[in-house]
Each structure stands twice: as structure tokens, then as C-alpha cells.
Amino acid sequence: MSTTRSTTGTTTITTITFTEDQLDPYVTHAPTRRWLTGPGLPGLPGDGGLLTFEALRTDGLRTVADSTGDPGGRLAAELRDRLVIGGILGADGRSRESVLLDGMTGEISTTYFLHDRLDLMDTRPLAPSLERLVRCATAVDELAALRGQFASYAGRLGPKAVEEATRQLLAVFEESAEGDAAKEDADAVKGGDGDRSGLFWKLAAVIRPLALVAGPGTRSGLALDLPVRLLDEEFGPGEVVRFEDVDFPKALTHAPTRDFLREVGLPEEAVWFSLETDMPLQTLAEYGADDRGGVRTEHRLPAEADRLIRLGHLLEDTSLVVDGTTGAVLTWSEPDLALRPLNADISTLAFTLWLIRRERALDAVHELTAAYDQLADAMSRTLAAVDPVACDPTPNPTIPTDDGLRYWPGMFEDEAGGGLCA
Structure with missing residues (x-):
């Protein structure tokens, strides 16, 4: 060799x-x-x-x-x-x-x-062959790096770019060639004859390009600039909640986060997330001080609780909070008293919720969960391409309780719990 x-x-x-x-x-x-x-x-x-x-x-x-x-x-x-x-x-x-x-x-x-x-x-x-394996894998790598045959997508963002990149990637996988081996390969890529090799490449084609829907933040001051009304079109306009200034606690001083919540908003319900809509947003300290079912929890909160604004909750007694000073999005787990990074900021949180909703719609059409482990990995890769914070298991040294566990990849992999199944 x-x-x-x-x-x-x-x-x-x-x-x-x-x-x-x-x-x-x-x-x-x-x-x-x-x-x-x-x-x-x-x-x-x-x-x-x-x-x-x-x-x-x-x-x-x-x-x-x-x-x-x-x-x-x-x-x-x-x-x-x-x-x-x-x-x-x-x-x-x-x-x-x-x-x-x-x-x-x-x-x-x-x-x-x-x-x-x-x-x-x-x-x-x-x-069916090394040649086809290398060709398909090279196409996926070039899409991820926006080079080679996908170099033209650099700077092109939004649903149209996603659609075109998906179509181009599928064309690579389905490209016909001479000989019987090429015919067998085309059948495999299309998922014919029960061959699941096609599903591996199909989920790469329909999931990985979703990272192109949003680009680096320039006008928003956040990690991402989302297309106008992206969330409304995915969740429905009546399902996206926008806030007013009266809803914000004084601790929320991060202007780009305030602007996003006021102008773009978040979905009220999104699979593993429920937005707090029953009252104005509270700091985690205020939330913990409330008498919830006769259990007062303020003494168990992190030291930063007075600057963490609780947006809602995830599963398993986990609050989703945003740092009112920096805009970072974190989780606060009540069972293990741990504060951990969730997303870089509110824009990448919104992208994550959109990504999960889009995957479920695609799964209903393509039955992507038939290759569940590969789908979960494709979802983590797509999220990491847009928001490395969400998937990087390296503990954040500024957060003493951060043990490297990351919520979204864990939920993607949880097939037994329903995970990504539509």
C-alpha cells in the first residue's frame, strides 16, 4: 500500500x-x-x-x-x-x-x-462499487465545504438554495453510467428493490443542504440571519409568538436578542420545546422564587440566575434560558442542577427548531428514520455546520457544571424515545 x-x-x-x-x-x-x-x-x-x-x-x-x-x-x-x-x-x-x-x-x-x-x-x-462510493462521498464533502461542484453556493442562502443543492446532490447520486454495475447503482440510490444504500445517500441529499437556509449574521447582530418569515412558513403564522418590550425583564439587555424576539419570534410549540406564554418572561431567579406547587427552588439555582431569562422548557424538567447580557442560549437541568450550553444564541436556536420541524416533514415523505442512526448523525452534522456550540462536547470552562453533554445530539439519537420519528 x-x-x-x-x-x-x-x-x-x-x-x-x-x-x-x-x-x-x-x-x-x-x-x-x-x-x-x-x-x-x-x-x-x-x-x-x-x-x-x-x-x-x-x-x-x-x-x-x-x-x-x-x-x-x-x-x-x-x-x-x-x-x-x-x-x-x-x-x-x-x-x-x-x-x-x-x-x-x-x-x-x-x-x-x-x-x-x-x-x-x-x-x-x-x-455497488468503490468508484460510486468515492464519487458520492466526494459530492457530500464538497457540499459541506462549498467547494468543487458546490462552490457556487457560497453566499447563496434561503429555501431556494436548499432546494437547488438538494436537486444537484441527488443528481450526482442518480447519475447514470454505462454497464450493469451502473444500473444496479442507480437502483440502489433510488432505494429500489429494498436496498437501503439509497436511503443513506438520500438522507444526505435532503438533510445536509438544509444548512444553506440561513447565513452568517450581518444585519441582525446574531450568529445567523434567517430568511424573512422562515418560521411562519414552517410552523404557521399563528404558531409563532412575537414579544413586546413589556414582556422583557430588565435583565435582558442584549439588544440583538430583544430585537429577534420582538421581530422574528419563536414557535410556541416545537417538538421538544414549549415557549413560556402565560406571563411576561422571567429571570430564572424569579421563576425559582415562585411557589410552584409548594416547592420553592431558588436556593438550588445557579449563581447567574438573576441574568438568565427563562424562555420556556424542554423535556425532563429542563428550562431553556438565554443569558440576558451575552445572548447565549443554555439549559438549566433541575434534576442534576447543571447549566449547559444549548445554542450559540437565539438565531441558532430558531434554526434548530426549524431544522427539526423540516426533518419531520421530510421523514413523512421519504421514511428517513428507516436508517435512524445515519439520520441522527446527518442532523447533528447539519446543526454543527450552522452552530458548532450546539454539538461540541468540549466542556465550557466558564460554566462549572458543563460536563460536555449536549441536548440536541442526544435527542436526535434517542430513537427509543421517539426522537426524530414523524
């Missing part, structure tokens, strides 16, 4: 290739051997945002049976000889789902290694 680096413009490309001898006896499929060894063919990309092939650099070609040891011969026969060539990267940058190559057919699949229950390991199809 060899690794080469080439530079195109400002992009450095790392490529992994093999000699013919290195592929023996693992890979007998002729087109796959040509892709990995032949002159002029790209091999495998060494670096990417969606896929990693680091396993090849560290361990070389190895089978699933070699990787597990398979004590007792518990692996399914069709899994034993497949080659572990890489992994699908999660939103946290770590490899979660392993990518496998069938050396006889050239087909690509994925699996989760269950070292304690090898008998339960199974595969999901991902692509």
Missing part, C-alpha cells in the same frame, strides 16, 4: 493505492483491482469529512474475521471474508460504522462491530 499527496488549487488530496501483489488473495474483482492499482485511477481518498480509510493505513487489508478473531465461529459466513477498509465518520469526527469491501464482487457495505455478540453482526449495502 502507498499514500500519495497532490495539490489542486488550495486543496491537498491524499490517495491510497495498492500493488497487485498486495491485493492478493483478498481482492479478485477485476474492476476493483483496477481502481486500486491501475494507472490514472484515483484509488481511495485518504482524508474526507464523510468517510475515513485510516484503517488501511494502520492495519492494511484485513478481513472481518481477522479483526474480531471470531472465537467460536459466530460470524455469519457472508461477513467473514469481507475486508475492513474504513469507516463512516460521525458528527464527532470518530468512526462509528465500519465500511466493508467484498473482494469478489466489489460491493461496499457497512457494519457495526459487536465484539461481545458477533452472531448479531449484520451488513447494510452502501454502494
Whole structure:
């Protein structure tokens, strides 16, 4: 195996290739051997945002049976000889789902290694060839970075940009090519014949472009400038609440947050969030001092409670608050007395609520939750692209109780609790 680096413009490309001898006896499929060894063919990309092939650099070609040891011969026969060539990267940058190559057919699949229950390991199809895998993954990476074939979307924002980027990405996945393998691939991308590899690429096409709906804040003074009436169109105009100055406590001095709540507003109900509408907004200190069911909680509140404005609540006795001075959005968990970052500010909170609502509408059409784990990761990646604070597990040193737990990724992954299901 060899690794080469080439530079195109400002992009450095790392490529992994093999000699013919290195592929023996693992890979007998002729087109796959040509892709990995032949002159002029790209091999495998060494670096990417969606896929990693680091396993090849560290361990070389190895089978699933070699990787597990398979004590007792518990692996399914069709899994034993497949080659572990890489992994699908999660939103946290770590490899979660392993990518496998069938050396006889050239087909690509994925699996989760269950070292304690090898008998339960199974595969999901991902692509019929390395060529198609690399082409599709490259398109997703280029969309995320707004380069290459998606460079023209830099600075283009709003629902129309989302629609066009989705259409362009789907066109890449569905692009026809010559030969029977290309036909099988097109069927897979469309989800035909029960093949779920198409769902992996489809959810990338309909979820990842949603990050283009809003851009960096210039006029609002917040992290994002949202399209006019974005929330009204998604939730319905009667479901979005706008505040008046009389509703704001004196502690809310952050002008961009006040302007947003007054001019844009927030949905009254949004899956895991309920807005406080029964009374003017209170600080967390005022909320805790109220006699709620005979239980006074002010002595259990954070030291900053007098400058944290409670906007409403999430699930599990968790208040959603905004720092009246900085505009940062946080959660206050009553059960564990912990203050944690939730979103960068009120604009990215609104984007998150919109994103969740949009996903549910898309799921009703495309049944995206059939690949739930992959959908949850796509949602976290899309949110992180717009608001890194919402998904970064690094504890904030200025918040003593921040243990790195992040609410939105946790809720996305909670399939058992209903999570992202429409």
C-alpha cells in the first residue's frame, strides 16, 4: 500500500493505492483491482469529512474475521471474508460504522462491530462499487465545504438554495453510467428493490443542504440571519409568538436578542420545546422564587440566575434560558442542577427548531428514520455546520457544571424515545 499527496488549487488530496501483489488473495474483482492499482485511477481518498480509510493505513487489508478473531465461529459466513477498509465518520469526527469491501464482487457495505455478540453482526449495502462510493462521498464533502461542484453556493442562502443543492446532490447520486454495475447503482440510490444504500445517500441529499437556509449574521447582530418569515412558513403564522418590550425583564439587555424576539419570534410549540406564554418572561431567579406547587427552588439555582431569562422548557424538567447580557442560549437541568450550553444564541436556536420541524416533514415523505442512526448523525452534522456550540462536547470552562453533554445530539439519537420519528 502507498499514500500519495497532490495539490489542486488550495486543496491537498491524499490517495491510497495498492500493488497487485498486495491485493492478493483478498481482492479478485477485476474492476476493483483496477481502481486500486491501475494507472490514472484515483484509488481511495485518504482524508474526507464523510468517510475515513485510516484503517488501511494502520492495519492494511484485513478481513472481518481477522479483526474480531471470531472465537467460536459466530460470524455469519457472508461477513467473514469481507475486508475492513474504513469507516463512516460521525458528527464527532470518530468512526462509528465500519465500511466493508467484498473482494469478489466489489460491493461496499457497512457494519457495526459487536465484539461481545458477533452472531448479531449484520451488513447494510452502501454502494455497488468503490468508484460510486468515492464519487458520492466526494459530492457530500464538497457540499459541506462549498467547494468543487458546490462552490457556487457560497453566499447563496434561503429555501431556494436548499432546494437547488438538494436537486444537484441527488443528481450526482442518480447519475447514470454505462454497464450493469451502473444500473444496479442507480437502483440502489433510488432505494429500489429494498436496498437501503439509497436511503443513506438520500438522507444526505435532503438533510445536509438544509444548512444553506440561513447565513452568517450581518444585519441582525446574531450568529445567523434567517430568511424573512422562515418560521411562519414552517410552523404557521399563528404558531409563532412575537414579544413586546413589556414582556422583557430588565435583565435582558442584549439588544440583538430583544430585537429577534420582538421581530422574528419563536414557535410556541416545537417538538421538544414549549415557549413560556402565560406571563411576561422571567429571570430564572424569579421563576425559582415562585411557589410552584409548594416547592420553592431558588436556593438550588445557579449563581447567574438573576441574568438568565427563562424562555420556556424542554423535556425532563429542563428550562431553556438565554443569558440576558451575552445572548447565549443554555439549559438549566433541575434534576442534576447543571447549566449547559444549548445554542450559540437565539438565531441558532430558531434554526434548530426549524431544522427539526423540516426533518419531520421530510421523514413523512421519504421514511428517513428507516436508517435512524445515519439520520441522527446527518442532523447533528447539519446543526454543527450552522452552530458548532450546539454539538461540541468540549466542556465550557466558564460554566462549572458543563460536563460536555449536549441536548440536541442526544435527542436526535434517542430513537427509543421517539426522537426524530414523524
